[in-house]
Amino acid sequence: MAEIIQPRKACSINPLRMSQPLGGAMAFMGLDGAMPLFHGSQGCTAFGLVLLVRHFREPIPFQTTAMNEVTTILGGHDNLEQAILNIRGRAKPAIIGICTTGLVETRGEDMKGDLKLIRARHPELADLALVAVNTPDFEGALQDGWAKVVTALVEQLVDPEPGPRQPDLVNVLAGCHLTPGDVEEVRAIVESFGLEAIVLPDIGGSLDGHVPADWAGHTQGGTGLADIARMNRACATLALGEQMRPAAELLETTRGVPARMFDRLTGLGAVDAFIAALAEISGRPVPAVLRRQRSQLQDAMLDGHFQFGRRRVAVAAEPDLLFAMTSFLAEMGAEVAAAVTSTTSPVLARVPAARVVVGDLDDLEQAAMATRCELVVTHSHGRQMASRLGIPLFRAGFPMFDRVGAAHRVSVGYRGTRDLVFEIANLLLDAAGEGSHAAAQAH
Secondary structure (H helix, E strand, O other), X not given: OOEEEOOOOOOOOOOOOOOHHHHHHHHHOOEOOEEEEEEOOHHHHHXXXXXXXXXXXXXXXXXXXXXXHHHHHHOOHHHHHHHHHHHHHHOOOOEEEEEEOHHHHHHOOOHHHHHHHHHHHOHHHOOOEEEEEOOOOOOOOHHHHHHHHHHHHHHHHOOOOOOOOEEEEEEEEEOOOOOHHHHHHHHHHHHXXXXXXXXXXXXXXXXXXXXXXXXXXXXXXXXXXXXXXXXXXXXXXXXXXXXXXXXXXXXXXXXXXXXXXXXXXXXXXXXXXXXXXXXXXXXXXXXXHHHHHHHHHHHHHHHHHHHHOOOEEEEEOOHHHHHHHHHHHHHOOOEEEEEEEOOOOHHHHHOOOOEEEEOOHHHHHHHHHHHOOOEEEEOHHHHHHHHHHOOOEEEOOOOOOOOOOHHHXXXXXXXXHHHHHHHHHHHHHHHHOOOOHHHHHHO
């Protein structure tokens, strides 16, 4: 069991943490016809928007209530009301997802009361879904904001009564550690068993880098409100990541949909457990294509394990991604010598490392230097650190702004794990000089 360390530093050096409202906004962008709205200043929205555009390389629908000095003191009700009316008139979204920021959280805005008054004054908003979530950016991290939004969507938009069960319908609650490519892979695996999947949030449908036929001022693709409403009819909920446990338990206790937890889908054993659950739920045998992919993964692990054996690795990521990556690396024979994360989570105790630091990339750099790590795994903000340490960087997580195609990377399922083995093994080969043309000629 890993020891959880929470250093008390005067300031963050080379921050790892991304904010709660940013995670919440990303979750809202997995819905069809959605407009995320930051209740705060324009600067709060601008920083988040820049990160999202640089990572996904797509136009990102994002709005702000544009709080200023006066409204910060007197209250932001009027700003929120005007923002909702403007967004409704111009973008015509199906849902507006409101994420609070540290500004309004510090003041103590009554979000539920404000929305109740706004609806009472504007009956024309009756057909517009308004979901407000408290996501203060002075605590928690991206994973926490994402989890809060998904829980709020389940609480407010899923039909409240347990519905008639559809034996071929399953809910898939996808954590923020999954890329759009990962979500597409999970959906393909579920559908290969003859099951229909309602994925929430489905960033694989909205942030997968497609070119839409027409322009719209809101998200296109993702989970529709009608599908969210009928999640109470599913025969099971598959929660991917510890962060999805609250939403899955809410579906189970209030709508009667049994929940199954999967803390990761990267690694042979982890995928086997997921496939076995799908076979049990569907009552169908495992498709031949998945059996073939499993065999390919086994062969890839045999081919690549020489490069992983006893390699010291430093990993920094959100808790669920940290657990998935470190577990995979440990299974391949590597030693997780340094592990840093952004926020607390029950899953951290099971990370295969001596200790996990809830800190920043400076903590990772110091630990990696002390333990002489040979590989760094983190997002793009770790590139200077890896350069100073003189070791390769495997980019994982959000944001990834110095590479193209971040949204399409897949590291889940048999195929995703197989490709992850090859990618990291080749990175280590290049670092050792064994993958270069000169080295090939020397041999």
